[in-house]
Amino acid sequence: MSLSIKDDEIDIVIGALRPDLTSFMNEWRTIFSRFHLIIVKDPDLKEELKIPEGLNLDVYKKPDIDRVVGTSTSTIFSGYSCRYFGYLVSRKKYIISVDDDCYPAKDNKGILVDAVAQHITNLTTPATPFFFNTLYDPFTEGADFVRGYPFSLRSGVQCALSCGLWLNLADYDAPTQALKPEERNSRYVDAVLTVPARTLMPISGINIAFNREVIGPALLPSLRLGGEGKFRWETMEDIWSGMCVKVVCDHLGLGVKTGMPYVWRNDRGDAIASLRKEWEGVKLMEEVVPFFQSVRLSREATTTEDCVAEVANVVKEQLGSKDPMFARAAKAMVDWVKLWKSVGSSTSSPGA
Amino acid sequence: MNEPATAIEAAVAASPLHQLKDELDIVIPTIRNLDFLEMWRPFLQPYHLIIVQDGDPSKTIKVPNGFDYELYNRNDINRILGPKASCISFKDSACRCFGYMVSKKKYIFTIDDDCFVAKDPSGKAINALEQHIKNLLSPSTPFFFNTLYDPFADGADFVRGYPFSLREGVPTAVSHGLWLNIPDYDAPTQLVKPLERNTRFVDAVLTIPKGTLFPMCGMNLAFDRQLIGPAMYFGLMGEGQPIGRYDDMWAGWCIKVICDHLGLGVKTGLPYIYHSKASNPFVNLRKEYKGIYWQEDIIPFFQQVVLPKDSTSVQKCYIELAKQVKEKLGKIDPYFDKLADAMVTWIQAWDGLNPTSASFSNGKIG
Numbered sequence: 001m002s003l004s005i006k007d008d009e010i011d012i013v014i015g016a017l018r019p020d021l022t023s024f025m026n027e028w029r030t031i032f033s034r035f036h037l038i039i040v041k042d043p044d045l046k047e048e049l050k051i052p053e054g055l056n057l058d059v060y061k062k063p064d065i066d067r068v069v070g071t072s073t074s075t076i077f078s079g080y081s082c083r084y085f086g087y088l089v090s091r092k093k094y095i096i097s098v099d100d101d102c103y104p105a106k107d108n109k110g111i112l113v114d115a116v117a118q119h120i121t122n123l124t125t126p127a128t129p130f131f132f133n134t135l136y137d138p139f140t141e142g143a144d145f146v147r148g149y150p151f152s153l154r155s156g157v158q159c160a161l162s163c164g165l166w167l168n169l170a171d172y173d174a175p176t177q178a179l180k181p182e183e184r185n186s187r188y189v190d191a192v193l194t195v196p197a198r199t200l201m202p203i204s205g206i207n208i209a210f211n212r213e214v215i216g217p218a219l220l221p222s223l224r225l226g227g228e229g230k231f232r233w234e235t236m237e238d239i240w241s242g243m244c245v246k247v248v249c250d251h252l253g254l255g256v257k258t259g260m261p262y263v264w265r266n267d268r269g270d271a272i273a274s275l276r277k278e279w280e281g282v283k284l285m286e287e288v289v290p291f292f293q294s295v296r297l298s299r300e301a302t303t304t305e306d307c308v309a310e311v312a313n314v315v316k317e318q319l320g321s322k323d324p325m326f327a328r329a330a331k332a333m334v335d336w337v338k339l340w341k342s343v344g345s346s347t348s349s350p351g352a
Numbered sequence: 353m354n355e356p357a358t359a360i361e362a363a364v365a366a367s368p369l370h371q372l373k374d375e376l377d378i379v380i381p382t383i384r385n386l387d388f389l390e391m392w393r394p395f396l397q398p399y400h401l402i403i404v405q406d407g408d409p410s411k412t413i414k415v416p417n418g419f420d421y422e423l424y425n426r427n428d429i430n431r432i433l434g435p436k437a438s439c440i441s442f443k444d445s446a447c448r449c450f451g452y453m454v455s456k457k458k459y460i461f462t463i464d465d466d467c468f469v470a471k472d473p474s475g476k477a478i479n480a481l482e483q484h485i486k487n488l489l490s491p492s493t494p495f496f497f498n499t500l501y502d503p504f505a506d507g508a509d510f511v512r513g514y515p516f517s518l519r520e521g522v523p524t525a526v527s528h529g530l531w532l533n534i535p536d537y538d539a540p541t542q543l544v545k546p547l548e549r550n551t552r553f554v555d556a557v558l559t560i561p562k563g564t565l566f567p568m569c570g571m572n573l574a575f576d577r578q579l580i581g582p583a584m585y586f587g588l589m590g591e592g593q594p595i596g597r598y599d600d601m602w603a604g605w606c607i608k609v610i611c612d613h614l615g616l617g618v619k620t621g622l623p624y625i626y627h628s629k630a631s632n633p634f635v636n637l638r639k640e641y642k643g644i645y646w647q648e649d650i651i652p653f654f655q656q657v658v659l660p661k662d663s664t665s666v667q668k669c670y671i672e673l674a675k676q677v678k679e680k681l682g683k684i685d686p687y688f689d690k691l692a693d694a695m696v697t698w699i700q701a702w703d704g705l706n707p708t709s710a711s712f713s714n715g716k717i718g
Binding site: 108131132133134135136140142143144145146147148149150151152153163165170171172173176180183185186187188189190191195196197198199200201202203204232233236239242258282285286289 | 473496497498499500501505507508509510511512513514515516517518528530535536537538541545548549550551552553554555556560561562563564565566567568569597598600601604620640644647648651
């Protein structure tokens with residue numbers, strides 16, 4: 001870690017979509033044990049959670065969620081969106097979140113990857129969104145800015161979001177995985193890079209970390225597919241949230257990094273079975289991407305909450321009439337900002 | 353003289369990618385010798401070389417046996433271009449772009465004479481040209497970033513959320529390779545970190561997104577000459593010029609703006625070569641000094657350049673760019689006035705030597 005980060009500045013938020021977290025917690029124990037964990041149980045999950053002893057954690061279940069936000073609001077936290085409740089109630093500066101079917105990966109030297117340490121390194125070293133460095137992260141050991149990189153851009157900007165990757169089961173959509181059922185990602189790319197400003201990408205929620213103080217309200221549960229299910233192939237909520245986050249970061253001059261750390265994602269589910277459910281999401285992206293590419297926020301939007309509210313407005317105006325799902329998403333974003341202001345901790349500091 | 357092929361060479365020659373041997377030229381600028389080609393022989397011998405000899409034209413450059421080549425020294429450049437030879441730098445590797453101009457092939461691979469074959473982490477020798485060809489022959493994806501990097505690589509694909517309408521990609525115009533060992537640092541960085549070596553093998557190729565500029569290094573570079581060749585002018589450097597070591601940078605900013613405008617792709621990442629020679633940082637500092645200041649203005653200029661919709665060919669884009677360089681950068685230093693003129697001269701020279709391409713329209717308007 002490049003700055004001395006106190007372990008108590010970090011929350012690890014896990015959305016539990018399956019009840020038995022025993023092997024998950026045991027596999028992650030050596031990496032997680034120093035930190036406080038927030039486990040949020042999918043309100044739709046009926047079985048009791050099984051969590052091994054010896055970890056410093058708080059567990060939130062449906063009754064807890066109902067108590068904090070009210071029973072009518074708690075439905076927004078169904079499925080993979082349950083983790084957002086963890087983001088809401090956390091009081092820490094940094095949040096790291098991985099799906100409950102992911103385990104620590106090994107790098108190409110066979111060494112276990114400390115995903116938490118890598119995410120924190122990513123978040124606490126500057127990002128460089130305004131000019132591409134061909135040797136990737138210039139703040140990494142053994143690397144630097146290359147010839148031709150303007151000196152005025154070398155201090156970089158604050159990194160607000162760190163997007164990790166996945167070995168084994170990559171985050172493909174259902175059609176892709178169904179076409180290549182045996183394909184597994186075995187390529188360990190030893191790099192972290194900043195996603196350039198104004199460049200959008202699909203931000204997967206499977207393995208991410210962020211600076212909650214700076215960007216917290218922009219990670220939000222809002223777009224819910226009609227047939228949203230309990231496999232990532234059946235959701236687009238994180239992709240939608242990620243587009244909002246990137247637009248907000250670009251506007252506020254914050255950085256987003258992608259690359260390491262890797263996690264090992266277990267085989268789960270059946271892509272072909274999920275095809276029908278996610279097709280809806282696949283079609284949506286044809287509208288969603290050009291839309292977000294065109295969004296421009298106003299000069300007056302200087303805080304993350306303001307930015308989210310503005311995006312919500314534009315979503316309502318430009319996409320709302322195309323599909324009721326978008327209209328609902330816009331409303332959910334507005335509601336989220338209100339919820340964040342009332343339940344979330346002190347408001348985020350104004351953007352850089 | 354041709355040695356009998358070894359088993360490796362025979363296997364390499366039989367590789368399907370060697371079909372491009374009639375469509376690709378290798379351009380090498382040199383002032384000393386070409387001994388480095390010995391190490392590259394198994395991978396590069398099937399290809400035609402264009403050697404641009406910089407410096408003293410009376411010196412003889414020895415080319416290793418078995419390579420098919422044409423060689424141009426300064427006298428040749430002056431003879432072929434006449435007064436237009438003024439746009440070709442002297443005493444700087446920027447002169448290599450003359451090789452791009454005289455080539456008749458579709459693809460160019462250019463490499464410095466201190467770049468050797470690198471090894472991947474498994475110890476296998478990297479056929480850099482083969483990887484460049486793969487990069488150029490598969491589409492780029494500049495409109496949306498794929499988090500698993502090149503979706504056309506073996507074992508990779510587009511990730512969830514990537515719109516299907518963008519999955520065909522666009523033609524790749526440039527493939528920018530990297531360097532192990534001596535990294536391409538500027539003089540100040542070299543002075544501060546003289547011992548730093550790049551040992552990190554990053555197993556990825558990625559498309560540089562539209563709207564994003566990058567520092568293009570000419571040490572290990574390949575491009576589609578028909579798609580972007582006229583924009584690969586390496587500027588006025590070296591003798592009689594106030595600046596050096598910005599030739600490839602200048603070309604890189606120009607080609608990226610034009611590729612973005614025409615809807616063409618630029619890739620970076622693999623292949624790696626092994627860069628063996630660290631140039632003298634004090635010499636470099638003197639060459640780069642002005643560039644380090646000027647790039648603070650040059651970069652915003654390129655970031656804000658807008659090319660008109662009717663600039664539908666590379667040449668038209670480039671002439672328009674030259675106009676804007678003169679208007680907007682001319683006030684920084686008279687050098688940019690000269691450079692803008694040289695850019696126009698370059699296009700005239702290019703069209704003169706490549707008459708059929710003069711009206712060639714590339715890609716679609718971005």
